[in-house]
Amino acid sequence: MTRLRIKDILKTTPANQTITVKGWVRSFRNKTFIALNDGSTNNNLQIVVDFNTLPEELLNRITTSSAISVTGTLAASLGKGQAVEVISKELTILGDSDPEKYPLQLKNKPSLEFLREIAHLRFRTNTFGAVFRVRNTLAFAVHKFFNEKGFLYMHTPILTSSDAEGAGEMFHVTNFDIANPPKDENGKVDYKQDFFGKSVNLTVSGQLEGELAAMAFSDIYTFGPTFRAENSNTARHLAEFWMIEPEMAFYELKDNMDLAEEMLQYVIKYALDNNLEDIQFLSQRLEEEEKQKPQTERSELSLLDKLKFCLDNKFERVTYTQAIEILRESNHNKKKKFQYLVDKWGVDLQSEHERYLVEKHFKKPVILTDYPKEIKSFYMRQNDDGKTVAAMDILFPGIGEIVGGSQREERLEKLETRMNEIGIPLHELSWYLDTRRFGSCPHAGFGLGFERLVLFVTGMTNIRDVIPFPRTPNNCEF
Ligand code: 4AD
Ligand code: MG
Numbered sequence: 001m002t003r004l005r006i007k008d009i010l011k012t013t014p015a016n017q018t019i020t021v022k023g024w025v026r027s028f029r030n031k032t033f034i035a036l037n038d039g040s041t042n043n044n045l046q047i048v049v050d051f052n053t054l055p056e057e058l059l060n061r062i063t064t065s066s067a068i069s070v071t072g073t074l075a076a077s078l079g080k081g082q083a084v085e086v087i088s089k090e091l092t093i094l095g096d097s098d099p100e101k102y103p104l105q106l107k108n109k110p111s112l113e114f115l116r117e118i119a120h121l122r123f124r125t126n127t128f129g130a131v132f133r134v135r136n137t138l139a140f141a142v143h144k145f146f147n148e149k150g151f152l153y154m155h156t157p158i159l160t161s162s163d164a165e166g167a168g169e170m171f172h173v174t175n176f177d178i179a180n181p182p183k184d185e186n187g188k189v190d191y192k193q194d195f196f197g198k199s200v201n202l203t204v205s206g207q208l209e210g211e212l213a214a215m216a217f218s219d220i221y222t223f224g225p226t227f228r229a230e231n232s233n234t235a236r237h238l239a240e241f242w243m244i245e246p247e248m249a250f251y252e253l254k255d256n257m258d259l260a261e262e263m264l265q266y267v268i269k270y271a272l273d274n275n276l277e278d279i280q281f282l283s284q285r286l287e288e289e290e291k292q293k294p295q296t297e298r299s300e301l302s303l304l305d306k307l308k309f310c311l312d313n314k315f316e317r318v319t320y321t322q323a324i325e326i327l328r329e330s331n332h333n334k335k336k337k338f339q340y341l342v343d344k345w346g347v348d349l350q351s352e353h354e355r356y357l358v359e360k361h362f363k364k365p366v367i368l369t370d371y372p373k374e375i376k377s378f379y380m381r382q383n384d385d386g387k388t389v390a391a392m393d394i395l396f397p398g399i400g401e402i403v404g405g406s407q408r409e410e411r412l413e414k415l416e417t418r419m420n421e422i423g424i425p426l427h428e429l430s431w432y433l434d435t436r437r438f439g440s441c442p443h444a445g446f447g448l449g450f451e452r453l454v455l456f457v458t459g460m461t462n463i464r465d466v467i468p469f470p471r472t473p474n475n476c477e478f
Helices: 112-117 126-148 207-217 253-274 276-291 303-312 320-329 351-362 412-422 426-437 450-458
Strands: 018-029 033-037 045-048 067-076 084-095 200-202 219-227 240-249 316-319 366-372 388-396 400-407 443-449
Touching (some): 018 045, 018 084, 033 067, 112 126, 126 219, 126 253, 126 276, 126 450, 207 240, 207 443, 240 253, 253 276, 253 366, 253 388, 253 400, 253 450, 276 303, 276 450, 316 320, 320 351, 320 366, 351 366, 351 388, 351 400, 388 443, 400 450, 412 426, 443 450
Parallel strands (some): 045 084, 316 366
Antiparallel strands (some): 018 033, 018 067, 033 045, 067 084, 219 240, 366 388, 388 400, 400 443
């Protein structure tokens, strides 16, 4: 008999039909009621067994997290809490789970930190069930959004010889015996003899390759893993994260902002429309977590309200220069409450500043534009003032920067001049510069950190809890 998913069974009208269901036992009460879960929803299916007809040996094997298969009749439930239940006719243990050894006894609520150490089992909790179903929905919504807009999904390479961001925070990939690499005549490691015949890294961004594709297909996006060897042990940084990078020919900065805003609202709405139960569950979870905090640190809005708020309000658009003014004049700055005080134009914004703007000042998502060129990447389009570039960062409440993007410098001469100033060898990126030689045009794009989006929509507070197997400094388990 074909297996039905619990999510679908719970929506079925019971008529004593025979069905088969498989899953993992969440609990077993009074030797009669099994709460069964198969990951399709947080709602368990109640299985009713008749302990008089089952051997004691079998009953004892129905333990938390054992895998079972049940064939029985679907009936209206008399108990409260569920509309239907399955009266078991045939129950098979597929896999035992020794209650003495199983580390995840759901009775005493495990901490998120503890669950991170057993990330291979945390999928079986309600919290992580909800988080990863929402993550799945968001990923699907991203593809749906771009597909409906006629964008081409482009796979950019993971192994690369370029440093897209020019920030130098790359993981190096080599096949050499690192204790004994071949050297050239100058005593330097000779990458000509390495696997690719050159020095290679894991990509930090698919943007530069994405730009090449946009210069032929007009509108493309990438959605893939990216890697950063930045030693930031924060709740918002991962060494391996997923990034969505659209790149559009004939777009200017405003078009870029419009697209990013539309996309964020689309995917959040899609999650609310298609995953409301899980988000409601996470909203309650967050409320409970916040009860532990002092009143002043609790958020004013529930998770659900926060998401709806994001859909109902346009994002605030301000320039970097305006933002610096706001920060400099803020009481927070005057009372020296920032760790990094804002004194002069040109400083990079710290996350405390970003969060102040979003959470305290504007109280809504903010798009900051036109940053000083010194604190942004070489490829950003230079504004006429000679000081700023057509950059845009989107800042979200509780998250800080969620999107980073810009209009690109399409003028060959200006781009080369900037690269020379910063010291990026032109010959290394001659393929990139070719797009500016052959049919260059205004274009723009951005990168959305997928885990930061998932953080926002799930209301989780640590980025390690929204990716199945987080990679961070000193941690690469599983
Ligand atoms: O601002 P970033 O570095 O921009 C780029 O990589 C551009 N090439 C994007 C583009 O224009 N195509 O990164 C983009 C986003 C950030 O806004 C943030 O959401 C996320 O990627 N991000 C990280 N997420 C998790 N862990 C990290 N270490 C991250 N670094 C960046
Ligand atoms: Mg950035």
